[in-house]
Amino acid sequence: MESTAPSATTAHALAVLVLDGVVTFDLGVPLMVFGALPADYRITLCTPKPGTVPSLEGMSLSFSHGLDTLLRADTVVVPGYDLNKPPPAPALRALHQAHARGARMVSICTGAFALAGAGLLDGLTATTHWRATDRLAQKHPAVTVDPDVLYVDQGQVLTSAGASAGLDLCLHVIRRDHGATAANAAARLAVAAPHRTGGQSQYIKRSIPGTSGQSLARTREWALSHLGEPLPVRRLARHAALSERTFARRFVEETGGPPAQWLLTARIDLAKQLLESADHSVEEVARRVGLGTAANLRARFHKATGTSPSSYRQTFNRQ
Incomplete structure (x- = not known):
């Protein structure tokens, strides 16, 4: 854009x-x-x-x-x-x-x-x-x-x-x-969520579980600190002490979208911060955000932002 x-x-x-x-x-x-x-x-x-x-x-x-x-x-x-x-x-x-x-x-x-x-x-x-x-x-x-x-x-x-x-x-x-x-x-x-994508639902049609041990906020916070690691649903569900099916259902109820999309948004956001604040190679940024290869990062980043990691860095790197 x-x-x-x-x-x-x-x-x-x-x-x-x-x-x-x-x-x-x-x-x-x-x-x-x-x-x-x-x-x-x-x-x-x-x-x-x-x-x-x-x-x-x-x-x-x-x-x-x-x-x-x-x-x-x-x-x-x-x-x-x-x-x-x-x-x-x-x-x-x-x-x-x-x-x-x-x-x-x-x-x-x-x-x-x-x-x-x-x-x-x-x-x-x-x-x-x-x-x-x-x-x-x-x-x-x-x-x-x-x-x-x-x-x-x-x-x-x-x-x-x-x-x-x-x-x-x-x-x-x-x-x-x-x-x-x-x-x-x-x-x-x-004191707002740093990034909710525009396509997220305005409201959730089903009721959201209470926060007393039911909310997945703690697991989402944990996931944000482990973005560089593989985070399949089974691992997230295990952290939340829920079955995969129950975890996936509650995740959609609380965020309006599936775990994979939420993780991708978080990884792209972290990639932006790394590109803005440090001189990491694209390969290093890809590794740190959990997208594996530079080619995968470039493809995902371009789809999400309409530009390449290198162009983004040239525009927003403040160092």
Whole structure:
């Protein structure tokens, strides 16, 4: 994926568009995540009409910047808002103009409706909170709505599901811009999972076992410290003191995907960190992350990131 990373000398101008009925959690997410890298992102809050904006939760928030902020932004983030209060036409025009100028457009939760209203999702795949996906598909039939995923990256336009999925998307944007090390640092400050893939399910249809001896979190943590070793399901199940069948079922219930996919994501993430922070050979990185050979790492890495380990290192190695 092409990066729209800030330059080494200029902070990336990030505008957050606050609409009537804004969801305060969604508003806080980009402030917290991108605010963890103040030298890299210059955040400005704006609203269609400077002044007081009511939140969905009943609070009144005050903002001094207007829509002209969007026209100077490198990235525009639209948090979720009350769908009974549609954005005014000037806000939709400003979103359209920002996109046409080349700004990256990001929505959190129901913020996707504003992007769709500006015509920015036509012909694209997008998502929103699972409770609103049917409404988005009905209101905007030119949009392919994926109701199951955490977020969708379509290059210049990115959309997320509700609540914590906004965290995942913002961290994904940082990962695109600055690499895994920076994203993981922001995740630590937010006390968030460092990497949940966009294709992970928004919610788990079956109940999740309780944490008193049933959760697999301890086994997942153990696996992260043993990524350089073979980790077949039988070994993971043995660590969790479960049968392979029960372990596999519970793993999907807790993470939304199978162990093999979770391990591959973790190994690619570790490979990114090694490529960013040290001068290991590709062969050494492959060995350390448990992918065996350089050829296997290159194939898996390219499929996951769209680039090669060497190109990734050239882009993100900070030494």
